[in-house]
Amino acid sequence: MSALPAEGWLVAHPPPRRFALFPVGQVTGYTVDDWLKLPESGERIELIDGSFVVSPMPMGLHALCAGGLRAVLAAAAKAAKSDLVVVETVNLSVGEDGLIPDVAVLPRDLVMDRTVVFQAADVAAVAEVVSPGPGNRRRDYEIKPPKYAKAGIEVFIRVEIEGADIPHVEVLELGPDGYETVGHAKAGETLTLTKPFPVSFDPAELFEA
16 A cells, blocks of 8 residues: 555645745845744744844743743732733834834733733833844844833843842832843842832742742
8 A cells, every 4th residue: 555645635635825025135134024924943033233133932941930030920919909911922113123022011901902912112121032153132232221211111131041049130120321220130039120010039030930
């Protein structure tokens, strides 16, 4: 018996066609409108300074930590009876860039309206879990924070999952000259935030989601 499909089967069931995400030869000059037209590809694609930055969706420890942070912040928002909700990996229009923070704090009504892309002006806080690799570290330390600050996002949370006593959490708030560190703690310590709602937690909790 042949293992090959019956004649005509491939005509009725053609294999999926590959598609080109980006026009051949163009590497920069893209806009947020271009970014929003991209098809689903199973990858995280951000628009930074007119170019698309492609990275695999977060896995393993990174995903665990992001989920733990979302859970901690969501519980605090609920306890404070806030009209804000905490979500992971949403599309954010930040000036001329299209960014995807690991965690974002947003108005509940916008989320319930099934908004596809959120405006930076509506965001109360964003968080990035730093992935290994110099490119990822540069994005989370040098590139994305100034863009979030310029767009007026009041609170930026950065989580380190490399090194000793991880996770290490740093909280920055918007000041007259950009973000200023207002608190930090490593596993075994207590970190307290007052914005966008009160919350105190041990960073070790982020690995317990």
